[in-house]
Amino acid sequence: MGACIVRGASVLKYDILIKSGHIVDGTGNPSTVMDVGIANGKVRGMGRSLSGDAGKVIDATGAVVCLGFIDLHNHTDLAALAYPRCESHIMQGITTSVVGNCGLAMAPINPEKLMLLQEYLAPFLPKGFDWGWNWRSAEEYWARIESQGSSMNMVAFFATLLRASPIRNPTRGPRKNPNTPRNLNTASNLTRGPRTTLSPNPFK
Ligand SMILES: [Zn+2]
Numbered sequence: 001m002g003a004c005i006v007r008g009a010s011v012l013k014y015d016i017l018i019k020s021g022h023i024v025d026g027t028g029n030p031s032t033v034m035d036v037g038i039a040n041g042k043v044r045g046m047g048r049s050l051s052g053d054a055g056k057v058i059d060a061t062g063a064v065v066c067l068g069f070i071d072l073h074n075h076t077d078l079a080a081l082a083y084p085r086c087e088s089h090i091m092q093g094i095t096t097s098v099v100g101n102c103g104l105a106m107a108p109i110n111p112e113k114l115m116l117l118q119e120y121l122a123p124f125l126p127k128g129f130d131w132g133w134n135w136r137s138a139e140e141y142w143a144r145i146e147s148q149g150s151s152m153n154m155v156a157f158f159a160t161l162l163r164a165s166p167i168r169n170p171t172r173g174p175r176k177n178p179n180t181p182r183n184l185n186t187a188s189n190l191t192r193g194p195r196t197t198l199s200p201n202p203f204k
Contacts, residue, residue, distance in 0.1 A: 013052030014039050021060030026067050036065055068095025068153075075099060075124060076152050077106055080145050082129040086152040096153040105156070107141040109133070 014037035022031040023046065037045035037052065045052075069092070076086060076097040089097065099105070104124065109117060114133060125131070135141040138156065145154075 012039075012055050013037065014044060014050075014054040015041075016056045016058065017050060017052070017054035018058045018060050018065055019050075021063050021065035024064055024066040031064065066093075069093050070096040070098070072098045073101055075104060076154055077141070077145070077156060078104070078121065078124050079126055080150045080152065080154070081131065081148060082126040084145075084148055084150050086150060090151055094152075096155065098155045100156045105138075107135055107138040109136050111136070 016038040018036040018038070020033055020035065023034045023036065024031045034046050034048055035050040036043060037050050037054065071089065071094045074089075074094075074097040076089065077099040080086065089095075104121070106121070118133070135144055142156070
């Protein structure tokens with residue numbers, strides 16, 4: 001079990017070896033004190049006393065070692081470009097966010113109503129960051145996050161909540177303007193395509 005990692009002249013079995021933590025595996029079983037060996041970003045070994053050299057050894061005595069938490073309602077997608085490391089989540093043990101489920105989202109964008117969407121989102125966006133606003137579809141927005149990289153897994157529902165901000169703002173604007181056949185046609189076009197969009201690395 002475990003891949004060998006060659007680093008300089010030495011051969012390491014693990015990148016990271018977490019020693020003596022209380023392992024909570026999410027199955028409902030009681031925690032068990034074990035070691036966890038990680039190589040190439042994946043768990044490669046678990047046991048009472050793992051052997052082998054590691055690039056980094058973490059003494060987790062007295063601490064819990066568990067799967068990352070999932071935040072079922074969040075807006076990480078609004079901050080992921082400005083803060084790709086997402087420390088405010090990662091430092092709490094949250095590794096996956098479900099975003100866009102209340103309708104507040106960065107995509108899709110109708111270029112004709114971009115300023116209205118920017119006005120609506122402004123209170124929620126980090127200040128002093130140049131967004132570029134060069135995406136239009138949800139897929140294009142994810143592509144931009146993927147090209148930059150993000151420490152969070154994100155699961156998005158960008159096109160499921162009709163008349164919510166991503167659909168309503170690009171068509172009618174945030175104000176209570178009456179709908180028109182043209183607006184409805186625009187909204188209809190925006191909701192085409194996959195109903196659920198997954199970020200590049202969901203549940204990695
Ligand atoms: Zn929300």
